[in-house]
Every structure is written in structure tokens, then in C-alpha cells.
Amino acid sequence: MSAVLVINSGSSSFKYQLIDMDTERPLASGLVERIGDSSGHTTHEGPNGKSERTVDIPDHTAGFRAMLDAFEANGPSLDEFPPVAVGHRVVHGGKRFFEPTVVTPLVEINIEDLADLAPLHNPANLEGIRAAEKAFPDVPHVAVFDTAFHQTLAPEAFTYAIDADLAEKHRVRRYGFHGTSHKYVSEKAAEFLGRPLGELKQIVLHLGNGASACAIDGGRSVDTSMGMTPLEGLVMGTRSGDIDPAVLIHLARRAHLDTNGLDELLNRKSGLLGLSGHGDMRDVQATADAGDPDARLALDTYSHRLKHYIGAYIAILGGLDVLSFTAGVGENAPAVRAGAVAGLEGLGIRLDASRNAERGSGVRVISTDDSPVTVLVVPTNEELEIARQTLEAIDAG
Structure with missing residues (x-):
């Protein structure tokens, strides 16, 4: 079995799902929230049902420890279903990232550099990546960008009619979002029909x-x-x-x-x-x-x-x-x-x-x-x- 752990990290919470890629069915899912709070909260749903805990979660690293505890207590066992990779949702890839990208130190630097285009999202996505790397140091981590699907836009579709030099300097253009969903739905529609x-x-x-x-x-x-x-x-x-x-x-x-x-x-x-x-x-x-x-x-x-x-x-x-x-x-x-x-x-x-x-x-x-x-x-x-x-x-x- 090849399982992939998917992480969607925000500034004070993250959602996760462990998916069996042989059947494309979820093995477990959960939410870690109120990160930075002494009364953090975890919700985990797996083969043994749904469980909730209130626990001190000072940062994302502690959040991932709480997630691992939830897997251990409520299943499935990550020893039995070890993830072969961790996939991360990253909101903004600018015009640099047009496909899913294996995370490296340089990729992390670029995600951080693009934070001025998505100040509410990219820093939180990066926190989740770094905490996940500590929790799962021996598997590859992959960044999947919301903007990547829209890299096929033609210049006339992504260009705003303002001063060209100013736009280039400050990276002003249409990037588009929800690309992961648009890609999935369009492919699913074709398959269904x-x-x-x-x-x-x-x-x-x-x-x-x-x-x-x-x-x-x-x-x-x-x-x-x-x-x-x-x-x-x-x-x-x-x-x-x-x-x-x-x-x-x-x-x-x-x-x-x-x-x-x-x-x-x-x-x-x-x-x-x-x-x-x-x-x-x-x-x-x-x-x-x-x-x-x-x-x-x-x-x-x-x-x-x-x-x-x-x-x-x-x-x-x-x-x-x-x-x-x-x-x-x-x-x-x-x-x-x-x-x-x-x-x-x-x-x-x-x-x-x-x-x-x-x-x-x-x-x-x-x-x-x-x-x-x-x-x-x-x-x-x-x-x-x-x-x-x-x-x-x-x-x-």
C-alpha cells in the first residue's frame, strides 16, 4: 500500500488526511486547531471512530505531535500504513511554480519570498511544511500550489492594464486560485461523461x-x-x-x-x-x-x-x-x-x-x-x- 499524508496548514490550525492511493480512499482525517493556545483542540476520525482532545499546542511542531498521538491512539497505525510522501497545499506559487514540486530548502525560500502576495496564507503553509518535515524527516514533501493550474493563462488573460514596469517590479498580474479544485472537477466531469x-x-x-x-x-x-x-x-x-x-x-x-x-x-x-x-x-x-x-x-x-x-x-x-x-x-x-x-x-x-x-x-x-x-x-x-x-x-x- 502507498499512503500519502495531505496537509492543509493555516496560521492557527491545520487539516490532514491520510489517503490509501491504491484505492484512493481516506484512511483517516483530522483537524488540529487553536495552535498557540494552551487549550488547543484536536479532532481525529479513523478506523476506531472519532475522537477529540484538548491539549496544549504552542506551535505547529506541537500540533504535529498531537496529530501523531491521535494516530497512535485511534488508528490507523502509521507503522502499518506509513506515508510514502507528505503533500502540502500552498496557496501562492507566483509565476515560479507551475507544477507540484518536491520541497527543498530553495523551494522553502521561494515560498517565503512569495509571502507578500499571500501574507495570510504562504507563511502559514510554510510553517506547516517545516513542522511536518520534523515529524516525517525520512519521506519526501511536495508542495502543490493553488496557482499552478492557471499557469497556462495567455499573457492577455493575466495582464492588468497598468504601467508595465511597475507591474513587473511588484509582480502585479493575474495568478488565479482554487486551481487544485478546478483541475480535479474538470477531469472528473470528463471521466463521468x-x-x-x-x-x-x-x-x-x-x-x-x-x-x-x-x-x-x-x-x-x-x-x-x-x-x-x-x-x-x-x-x-x-x-x-x-x-x-x-x-x-x-x-x-x-x-x-x-x-x-x-x-x-x-x-x-x-x-x-x-x-x-x-x-x-x-x-x-x-x-x-x-x-x-x-x-x-x-x-x-x-x-x-x-x-x-x-x-x-x-x-x-x-x-x-x-x-x-x-x-x-x-x-x-x-x-x-x-x-x-x-x-x-x-x-x-x-x-x-x-x-x-x-x-x-x-x-x-x-x-x-x-x-x-x-x-x-x-x-x-x-x-x-x-x-x-x-x-x-x-x-x-
Whole structure:
């Protein structure tokens, strides 16, 4: 058996999953949270069920010790199922990393250097890598970058129309995110339909608290809604998405917001939360259904932005074969899916209302049988995709 341990590290927590790559099924998963706190918390689910502990976790290294204790106490035994590699999610690879990369000291330096492009993510990802290297010193570690899938964007798709020298100096361009999910979903859709990936024109809508759209032509990302940071594009839980940049100048002058205030506004106090007072789509939907006009406007704005990107990407692709919804909102909110495609019959997108309303756990078709565009719900599995790419990297090396 070849098992891969997948790590998704944040500044005060990390998620993990041990995957049997022969069957591509998880052997165990868990969460270590409240890192830096004397009352840290671990949750572990394995063959012996689910367990939780409260323990002192001063740093990520202690967090990995707590994870190892959870494996020892609740299984599976890492002596019986030793990981052949550890795969790490890293948010920002800039334009340097375009494929899964075996971690070396130089790679770590580069991840750190790119931290100014993802200050909330890359430092935390790097902490997780370094702590994991201490816990698993004898196996390769692989960095899988959210931005890597979008390295196929053409210059006209990733270039912002500002002073070219200034943009080059400060690394200002579109990078795109959620690439691991977009790659997995587009490949899963082709597999489900029994069609070659290379012949399909696809749009994937990754709709969670963070949300992004991606136009995929023959398995290659050709456009995506997130930009230099994960702020651009769709309306999200607490992020504004697209906004006239002059609004920021106006608010700086009239509302006296500094850069920190603008950052707080756009990333944490906007989106669904800013419009309705609720950042969770379930709460927004329930409030709208109860007649709240602010929540209804939030949903309408969310749908309008989705339609905008669907239409734009059909134009970029020169047609469309498959439209896929994924992630928490995309997989579980029929009303959001219906709102996103309402009125797009003229573009070949015909939704079957009864199919859309049905609940399910696997890939499923929600378009009508005569719809020129096949509309799917495709559950994403970023951990499995990271594990796959981890094995590819060590096999290539």
C-alpha cells in the first residue's frame, strides 16, 4: 500500500488526511486547531471512530505531535500504513511554480519570498511544511500550489492594464486560485461523461465561502475570476469580488479609510455579509425566503455576477460543453444553481428543475436531456488531487 499524508496548514490550525492511493480512499482525517493556545483542540476520525482532545499546542511542531498521538491512539497505525510522501497545499506559487514540486530548502525560500502576495496564507503553509518535515524527516514533501493550474493563462488573460514596469517590479498580474479544485472537477466531469478531456470546453464554478470561476479548454485553464489575490471576481461570503478601483480612492478620501481599513472592508466585511449581515449562504437563503429585502438583493447580486462570468467565459471559449458546480455552496444550494443559469437558455443552458432539487453525494447531471450544455454537480476533492500530484512529483523525481 502507498499512503500519502495531505496537509492543509493555516496560521492557527491545520487539516490532514491520510489517503490509501491504491484505492484512493481516506484512511483517516483530522483537524488540529487553536495552535498557540494552551487549550488547543484536536479532532481525529479513523478506523476506531472519532475522537477529540484538548491539549496544549504552542506551535505547529506541537500540533504535529498531537496529530501523531491521535494516530497512535485511534488508528490507523502509521507503522502499518506509513506515508510514502507528505503533500502540502500552498496557496501562492507566483509565476515560479507551475507544477507540484518536491520541497527543498530553495523551494522553502521561494515560498517565503512569495509571502507578500499571500501574507495570510504562504507563511502559514510554510510553517506547516517545516513542522511536518520534523515529524516525517525520512519521506519526501511536495508542495502543490493553488496557482499552478492557471499557469497556462495567455499573457492577455493575466495582464492588468497598468504601467508595465511597475507591474513587473511588484509582480502585479493575474495568478488565479482554487486551481487544485478546478483541475480535479474538470477531469472528473470528463471521466463521468466518458469523453476525452482534451475535446471539452468547460466552465467550473467553485462556490464556497471563497468563490471562483474558471474557463477550461481541453484541460487547460484559459481564464479565471480570481486575480493577483483571491479578492477579485465573484461575490463571496465576506469578500467583495469585482469593484471599481476608484471606489477605494473615494473611500480613502471621503470615509478616511487607510489601507488596513480598506483591506478589512473588502476581505472581511463585504460580499454576502456586507449586503445582508450574513456571510453563510444558508443563512442568507433562509433570511431571503423569510422576506428580507437585503438578503434577496444579496442573492440577486450573487447570481448576476455568476451569469456575467458564465457569459464572458462562453465567449472566451467560443462555446461550451460542460458547466460544473462544486464546493460547499455549489454542491448544496439548488437555488443558487438555478439563479446562476436562469435566462441562459439562449446560450444552450437548460436546467431540469427536479434534477436540480434532488440531493446526492456523487457526480450528477442537473440539466435537461436536450440541453446543448451539460450542467453537472461535481463534489470536489482537493485532498485527493493533492495526493495524486504528490505521487506524480516523487515519481518524476
